[in-house]
Amino acid sequence: MRQIFLDTETTGLEPKLGHRIVEVAAIELNNRQLTGRMLHHYLNPERKSDAGALQIHGLTSEFLQDKHKFKTIADEFLAFITDAELIIHNAPFDVAFLDHELGLAKLPLLANHCAMITDTLTMAKKLHPGKRNNLDALCDRYQIDNSKRTLHGALLDAELLAEVYLAMTRGQESLLIDLETTPTESSSQININELNLIVQLANQEELEFHQQRLQQIDAESNGKCVWKNFRNES
Secondary structure, three states: OOEEEEEEEEOOOOHHHOOOEEEEEEEEEEOOEEEEEEEEEEEOOOOOOOHHHHHHHOOOHHHHOOOEOHHHHHHHHHHHHOOOEEEEOOHHHHHHHHHHHHHHOOOOOHHHOOOEEEEHHHHHHHHOOOOOOOHHHHHHHOOOOOOOOOOOOHHHHHHHHHHHHHHHOOOOHHHOOOOOOOOOOOOOOOOHHHOOOOOOOOOHHHHHHHHHHHHHHHHHOOOOOHHHHHHHHO
16 A cells, blocks of 8 residues: 655644645655655645744745645645555644645545545554654654754655654564565575584673563564564464
8 A cells, every 4th residue: 555644734723713734745655665756735825824833834925825725736636645545643633624625625525535544643652652752752762864854844744754654663674584585496505404504692691682672673663573472482
């Protein structure tokens, strides 16, 4: 399934009070690899931003006045996200605004177009209970460079979110072995018993460090550390 990392910037906090989207960005991931496909638009919200919102994203009415209105990019947006899993940080906020914009354009709600919606804030709270789990905090926790995030921007935040998500769900990706690879007719078969291999056993300190690392992977993958499970079964 395609995964789309999505973020918006808005004129305020409450679409029911008439607040609108001023920026939307979405980037595509397939098989845990960024494809290079993205959608990004600044939007004319047809109203001013609240002072607090303007301080966060810095998108002035003067800058936005000649930009597209959401209804003119709605079809492009829906074509990009249709049938994908949408991954959003604090999803209820963005979904409420997108549903409001789709409603104004007389289009079905967001859930009718995508396969599912995943909230990375909910994921982070399960992985790191009791800790700060906003995007900046997660970037610090997973050592992701967010130094360019002096203001909130939908495109940059979507890119950072993709990195955070991959870090939160990395599991064993860095150590995966291609189990589907089979020897070709030209490959030679080696009898390991004929090799004079030197076996270097781990010492106690290394074994303890290995166990700590397994516990860390298990915590970050929400209990999906394969090696830890094998060890417990043996």
